[in-house]
Amino acid sequence: MKIFHSITSCAAALATAAAVSFTGMAVAQEFPSKPIHIINAFAPGGATDTAIRGLTKNSDAFIDQPIVIDSVTGGGGVAGILQAAQAEPDGYTLLVADTVLTTLALFQENLPVSADDFRPIGVFNLRGAWFLTRPSKNWKTLDEFVAAAKEKPGELTVGVPALSSPQHLAIIAIEDTYGIDVNIIPYGGGAPTMAALLGDQIDAAMPGVPAGLDSINTGDAVFLVASTDLELVKFKGDLTSFADVGIPHDLGIWTAVWAPKDTPDDVMVRLSEIFGGMAQSSEWIDFAKSYGVTPIWKPLDDAAAYIASSSKSMSDLAKLIK
Structure with missing residues (x-):
């Protein structure tokens, strides 16, 4: 009986794992089934707003659902960033934010939100000030x-x-x-x-x-x-x-699309495919160059490593604040 019970339990576990795997695959294949909203935490008409609208202008070539840009301003970007972090982690509410997302904590203590509340889908442009x-x-x-x-x-x-x-x-x-x-x-x-x-x-x-x-x-x-x-x-x-x-600092500004930190891996991969397609399209590359920004694409783990390196440089400079 014990042996039979063990075999039965093993079979049940395998069946459950297969069901979860199949469900994940189904979610990825069906996603998205409704519009995706991207929160821009800064004022309309600014560099971040211009970049995300330029990137998503030809989104219908890569996704069957609309992409909607929502401007949620206030608190130096904190209001919009917080709203995105508190969204359901299902891939339907995202955030577009530049380097400021990783520098918030350098200037303000006890913030209700930080870059740790998100996962980067991909970095898609690099510019200066x-x-x-x-x-x-x-x-x-x-x-x-x-x-x-x-x-x-x-x-x-x-x-x-x-x-x-x-x-x-x-x-x-x-x-x-x-x-x-x-x-x-x-x-x-x-x-x-x-x-x-x-x-x-x-x-x-x-x-x-x-x-x-x-x-x-x-x-x-x-x-x-x-x-x-x-x-x-x-x-x-x-x-x-x-x-x-002779100023010993090179301060480039990257822009990335982010998802709430608990967004499932399969949805993250699908989002990276969608935004990666747009970021590597000739339409976006031409648009970016026309505005003087450098089009790049660093997805998922590559984006996380790139952002971490940039954050170290910004942190060192923040120590100079009086």
């Missing part, structure tokens, strides 16, 4: 801005998309390199940061590319320096990067 001002300030170079900042310590105002953003860290790098102190103001995205600059509310701004591109080309904004090489950006004037002026 640029330091801009208005023609009325009469600063044509970074050195001229630095001279003005030294004359008025702590008085010049500089806008950034969020206090926990790579753009914020880029300003910290400038402060540390030149020994200056500026008043950093967060605006909840690249578009409102540029609106504040053009509206004469701040003296300078560090938005992520491509925010501000049209303003530079029309002469309404003046380019001073970029946080990294921007060889793909088509704007009027000469490119100067941090490396060119």
